Amino acid sequence: MINIGIIGAGRIGRLHAENMQHIPNVKIKGISDVMIAQMEDWAKEKNISIVTDNYEDLLRDPEIHAIFVCSPTTTHAEIIKKAAAAGKHIFCEKPVSFSVEETVEVINEVEKAGVKFQVGFNRRFDPNFKRLHDLVQQGQIGTPHILKITSRDPKPPTIDYVRTSGGLFMDMMIHDFDMARYIVNSEVVEVFAQGAVLIDSEIGKAGDIDTAVVTLKFENGALGVIDNSRQAVYGYDQRVEIFGDKGAATADNCRPTTVELSTSDHVVKDKPLYFFLERYSEAYIEEVKQFVHACMDNESVLCSGFDGLQAQRIAKAAQESFEKGVPVKVEF
Structure with missing residues (x-):
């Protein structure tokens, strides 16, 4: 048995808690949140014995083996360092921080x-994207030449969220940047980003963009393109294609059913x-399972x-690149 403490009882923290029940x-x-008083009934339903507004209560508990950091990004680095010092295994929602230097510091402490x-x-x-990754690893499409990722949300986040999000x-x-490295199995060495405010002018006033296209150059010579939009009126649009010298593999959108109706009209x-x-x-369920497996069997995590x-x-x-209007090398 592995005992978990969750720091941050917002949407993603509660999601992980619900999934862990199964x-x-x-x-x-235990679970901690600065607004935990509003979560007490929910926590009781989940048989969570420690409910606190001080996350350090969880770090001090010798029976808690691992910590899930689901709090706002600005709190991640401090919590991770303290959790590591307390000897807890750590799962952290992305990004680790808003500063590359701070993330390097965190990794060193861990x-x-x-x-x-x-x-x-x-x-x-x-399972769809893992299948693409595996096909590339197996050489089924040959040497990767072009990667295309489309990632579009069904509606924009709130302006309050935009202001503290770190930008598009x-x-x-950032999910797509990780997916690019994962599928092509090569580092991105250069990016060229273009962006615009085409959906909501308030997003622009908050200092962000809602639409972007980024081209990538990989260390192995492959090229990539990612497009993002904060609003796709038809749903959550998530597609990936990887093309190589022996073929191509595509992951399409997931739908409630695979039924397609064809008539003379449409x-x-x-x-x-x-x-x-x-x-x-x-x-979400599988990533938790794999983290638990790594902790219990002393294996490497699958996303470090x-x-x-x-x-x-x-x-x-x-x-x-977006701010300067020129391609930018990725610093390692």
């Missing part, structure tokens, strides 16, 4: 403590699943602090 050998012993550290890039654990590249496209199929909680429900750092470095370069 994972063998996992017990949520390595010094000798604990497991997994970053929550859940898309690696999606760090908040949204051809109709279901819209894509509406939001990330539906689209990646299986991936280094992976988080590399995606963050690409996001930083993309932001710089």
Whole structure:
């Protein structure tokens, strides 16, 4: 049995807690949030014995083996360092921080403590995208030449969220930067980013963009293109194609059913699943299972602090490229 403490009882913290109820050998012993008074009834329903507004209560508990960091990004680095010093294994939602230098510092502290550290890039654990990764690894498409990733949300986040998100590249496209490294199995060495405010002028006033296209150059010579939009009116649009000298592999959108109706008037199929909680429900469960496995069997995690750092470095370069209007090398 592995005892878990969850720091941050917002949407993603509660999602992990719900999923852990169905994972063998996992017990949520405690949960912490500054607004925890509003979560007490919910926590009681989940048989969570420690409910606190001070996350250090969880770090001090010798029976808690691992910590899930699901709090705002600005708090991640401090919590991770303290959790590592307390000897806890750590799962952290992306990004590790908003600063490359701070993330490097965090990784050094984790390595010094000798604990497991997994970053929550859940898309690696999606069966469709993992299949693409495996096909590339097996040589089924030959040498990768072109990667295309489309990632579009069904509706924009709130303006309050936008103001504290770190920007589209760090908040949204960072998932796609990780996916690019994961599928092509090569580092991104240069990016060229273009962006615009085409959906909501308030997003622009908050200092962000809602639409972006980024081209990538990989260390192995492959090229990539990512497009993001904060609003796809037809649903959550998540598609990936990898093309090589022996063929191509594509992961299409997930839909409620695979039924396609064809008549003399039209051809109709279901819209894509509406939001990330539906689209990646299986991936969220699998990433927790793999983290628990790594902790209990002393195996390597499948999405490390280094992976988080590399995606963050690409996001930083993309932001710089967008601001300067020129391609930017990714600093390693």
